Amino acid sequence: MPPGIVEDAASQAFDFVMREQVVNRLYDQSVGYWEADLTELNHLGPSDCGQDLTRYFDLNEDGVEQAIGEMIAAGDLPLAERISRWVLINRPNSDRLQDLQRQAAARLRVRYQACNPFRVILYSELANLPTPQLLPADIPLAVEWGSVERLEA
Numbered sequence: 247m248p249p250g251i252v253e254d255a256a257s258q259a260f261d262f263v264m265r266e267q268v269v270n271r272l273y274d275q276s277v278g279y280w281e282a283d284l285t286e287l288n289h290l291g292p293s294d295c296g297q298d299l300t301r302y303f304d305l306n307e308d309g310v311e312q313a314i315g316e317m318i319a320a321g322d323l324p325l326a327e328r329i330s331r332w333v334l335i336n337r338p339n340s341d342r343l344q345d346l347q348r349q350a351a352a353r354l355r356v357r358y359q360a361c362n363p364f365r366v367i368l369y370s371e372l373a374n375l376p377t378p379q380l381l382p383a384d385i386p387l388a389v390e391w392g393s394v395e396r397l398e399a
Contacts, residue, residue, distance in 0.1 A: 263363060296332035307337060314346045323357065326350040327372065348373045 251257050299305050305313065310333050317326035330347035337343060351373035358365040370377045 262361070266362060267364065292332045293335040296334070296336045299329070299333060307340060311342050311346060314343070314350070318346065318350055318353065323350050323354045327354060
């Protein structure tokens with residue numbers, strides 16, 4: 247924990263919300279271009295990954311849809327969402343794949359709604375859902391570091 251956080255309650259919320267992004271950014275800066283296990287050494291794009299499912303694993307569209315549905319049912323939401331995006335690049339007109347991708351993104355949005363506003367925004371967009379608003383837009387606010395107060399009319 248950063249020094250002074252324990253004594254400053256207003257900073258604790260900011261630290262809670264931003265911690266994951268800061269840690270990930272520091273990790274990326276220290277590791278360099280490739281992951282520690284050389285994951286990104288050979289670049290495979292999303293369309294390559296989506297094609298591989300049908301070309302090498304011999305899955306037809308129904309098989310891919312069934313597998314993604316099973317991932318969602320099992321709670322493997324990040325995997326289901328990513329694979330559905332991969333396959334949609336090669337089959338953009340598949341209504342069922344679009345629906346499965348939106349289901350996975352919507353459930354991921356719910357998973358992160360209490361702890362990561364950045365993921366909520368991104369998953370809302372992927373699920374084609376409106377981003378939830380915390381306060382009505384017509385209420386003026388006074389914003390200071392660590393606090394938000396409603397202005398009296």
